[in-house]
Amino acid sequence: MKLFTDGDADLSLIRGRRVAVIGYGNQGRAQALNLRDSGAPPIVALREGAPSRARAEADGFEVATPEDAAARCDVAAVLTPDDGQAEIWETALKPNLPQGAALVFAHGLSIRFGLISPRPDLDIVLVAPKGPGSALRSEYEAGRGLVTLFAVHQDATGAAEALALSYAAALGSGRAGILPTSFAEECEADLFNEQAVLWGAIPELIHAGYETLVDAGFSPEVAYFECLTEVKLIADLIYARGIAGMREAISNTAEFGALQGGRRIVTPETRAEMRHILAEVRNGSFVAELMADASAGYPKLRASRREASSHPIEEVGRKLREIRPN
Numbered sequence: 272m273k274l275f276t277d278g279d280a281d282l283s284l285i286r287g288r289r290v291a292v293i294g295y296g297n298q299g300r301a302q303a304l305n306l307r308d309s310g311a312p313p314i315v316a317l318r319e320g321a322p323s324r325a326r327a328e329a330d331g332f333e334v335a336t337p338e339d340a341a342a343r344c345d346v347a348a349v350l351t352p353d354d355g356q357a358e359i360w361e362t363a364l365k366p367n368l369p370q371g372a373a374l375v376f377a378h379g380l381s382i383r384f385g386l387i388s389p390r391p392d393l394d395i396v397l398v399a400p401k402g403p404g405s406a407l408r409s410e411y412e413a414g415r416g417l418v419t420l421f422a423v424h425q426d427a428t429g430a431a432e433a434l435a436l437s438y439a440a441a442l443g444s445g446r447a448g449i450l451p452t453s454f455a456e457e458c459e460a461d462l463f464n465e466q467a468v469l470w471g472a473i474p475e476l477i478h479a480g481y482e483t484l485v486d487a488g489f490s491p492e493v494a495y496f497e498c499l500t501e502v503k504l505i506a507d508l509i510y511a512r513g514i515a516g517m518r519e520a521i522s523n524t525a526e527f528g529a530l531q532g533g534r535r536i537v538t539p540e541t542r543a544e545m546r547h548i549l550a551e552v553r554n555g556s557f558v559a560e561l562m563a564d565a566s567a568g569y570p571k572l573r574a575s576r577r578e579a580s581s582h583p584i585e586e587v588g589r590k591l592r593e594i595r596p597n
């Protein structure tokens with residue numbers, strides 16, 4: 272598979288277009304700042320009375336409504352929460368985007384699950400940074416970049432791929448790698464990984480390990496360092512060296528323990544459950560549940576936030592961060 276880099280991208284394409292960034296949250300702010308520093312300053316589009324308006328203005332951006340920005344741009348990056356994108360499309364983008372404009376998504380969900388059926392005259396591309404907005408920005412500022420996936424769903428002008436590469440390079444990702452994919456692959460892999468590995472499994476594993484130690488009478492602080500703090504150290508090692516390389520950096524004792532423990536925790540049943548999660552992602556049932564919770568005002572999501580923040584591990588973490596020297 273070809274990994275595209277700055278040499279494959281023509282920055283002048285995005286610099287020659289009028290870009291609107293819709294939303295000024297995690298991705299919106301980072302992308303707007305990187306685009307501006309790359310010579311493609313965007314208009315920021317926000318609703319009337321948006322709480323994030325003050326921040327966008329303080330950062331020096333012109334702020335317009337989504338309707339107004341859509342009418343004035345020829346590249347619109349949709350950087351608002353996935354569950355509200357269909358409404359923005361219907362009310363602001365579909366009626367106002369000029370013929371032949373491009374829509375840029377940071378995640379394939381709205382297109383993959385048919386929540387948006389785009390006008391046929393538009394270029395529809397995906398530029399999906401593989402990490403949070405804060406990292407997209409800090410890597411850019413450090414002269415590096417964050418790996419980005421890219422895809423073309425609809426190429427109305429014949430220039431969609433070149434535009435996507437140009438946009439990705441303006442985010443700084445040409446310094447790290449721009450990897451081709453499809454909307455479906457990016458979306459399904461991302462939704463799967465969020466549940467099966469990253470935001471689902473790892474925190475649950477940390478909670479379970481912490482509770483096992485504390486229930487057995489270990490001090491919460493020791494349990495915290497063992498089961499939570501060290502996750503960063505192993506993540507850094509794996510990132511830098513791969514899993515086999517990480518093993519070389521740990522003691523033989525730790526490595527022997529890994530051999531004993533890993534497969535008792537991630538069992539054939541765990542793998543079977545991962546396949547169920549993937550099936551629920553692909554058949555749309557996960558997205559249907561997400562949209563149902565979103566339209567009810569997120570009762571399930573809010574309950575799970577309350578539950579997570581009331582876990583005793585948070586109090587230990589707060590105390591340890593207070594006394595930590597840096």
Ligand code: NAP
Nearest residue numbers: 294295296297298318321322323350351352377378403404
């Ligand atoms: P987010 O931070 O939750 O977005 C919040 C921003 O969207 C706020 O500025 C909010 O404005 C604005 N907004 C919400 N509804 C709006 C509407 N109807 N019209 C205009 N603005 C509206 O979102 P995010 O986490 O960056 O995610 C954005 C997209 O990037 C999603 O597709 C997501 O899957 C993808 N993505 C995110 C990350 C990440 O770093 N989180 C990483 C990769 C991809 P107000 O001030 O009005 O609230």
Ligand code: MG
Nearest residue numbers: 378461462465
């Ligand atoms: Mg995601």
